[in-house]
Amino acid sequence: MYDYYYEYDIYEFIEGNVSYIVRAYVDEPEDAHFLKMKGEGDEEWRIMKERDKDTPLFKEAVAYLKNKGKPNIQCFMGDDRGRSGNGYVDL
Secondary structure, three states: OOOOOOOEEEEEEEEOOEEEEEEEEOOOOOEEEEEEEEOOOOOOOEOEOHHHHHOHHHHHHHHHHHHOOOOEEEEEEOOOOOOOOOEEEEO
């Protein structure tokens, strides 16, 4: 028996070799969170960096999510060395 049940949708946006993973909890219908990405030349998933918000795919993903009724979008951001020092940042 659980006091709370987490239900969410996962979105994956892909164009060429660039991918973004986004999570949206069902009980927070206006929110979405970019969790990680693969950039051109990356072999593994990684935390997003500031420059990753400048790609055409990222901008298309944000527009898609807003069109789906998710105006509150955050990104889990790291520093240039890939550490998660910044945490979630509002767009």
